[in-house]
Amino acid sequence: MVPVYYYIGLSAVLFIIGAMGVLMRRNAIIVFMSVELMLNASNLAFVAFARVHEALSGQIFVFFVITVAAAEVAVGLALIVAIFHQKHTINVDEIRALKG
């Protein structure tokens, strides 16, 4: 038997690693991957709580989160490609102007 707070603790650690990735890295693609890691950490907490409370809606919610993440990745990567074509860099420090 694994106590649920082990899962919640693991999810918290993964979330913090993702947040530190967003804060520390300058490469837009790595920042984006860190955001995905944070989404996964929250999904893990969702599934752990769904298991403890035996509520299926937690798993349904994770399914919707995965779907929205897929849509977000498609649009986000398209934006990164468009910015790279315009400015020839994906360093988030060098992308300052809103106007292309």
Place this chain on the structure above:
Amino acid sequence: MQAEMILFLILAVVAVASAVAMLLARNPVYSAVFLILNFSTIALFYLMLNAPFIAMAQITVYAGAIMVLFLFVIMLLGGEQVHQKEDLPWQRILAVTLGLILLGEFVYTLTVGQAGLPGLLVSSDAPAPVDGMAFGSPIAIGDSLFKQYVLPFEVTAVLLLVAMIGAIVITQKKKS
């Protein structure tokens, strides 16, 4: 220690190590591969938590489709050759400090505080089946998805269509 606990600890070490390796890798391709490893271990956690459908969705959608898209864009942009210079050292120190503070808060909440978190155990034996369907089985998920949550399900279809159109419109070359 029971077998499930040992399995959990090994997988937790793999998950945290691959996440840290993703964070520290210089080459974005290595980062993406470490993230695939991380997503796979999380899928195994889902299996341990009686969520086989979510585990399979995690493998196919996350570790499969999304990460292939990431790798494709990294190679399209030649991102593996981008060497960025880190010209803000204080920002890195600040990020580590803030992350450690947040970790401390989590540890406090989960051990001392226990606010809204009774020390519930995830029992290793499967929960009692509801209406003749095992908890978290694909049948139960589908039943709930197409009865109780059919409207959000249809809305996600529209969302995916809009995302697809948006990606095409954003990346197409302007006629000038």
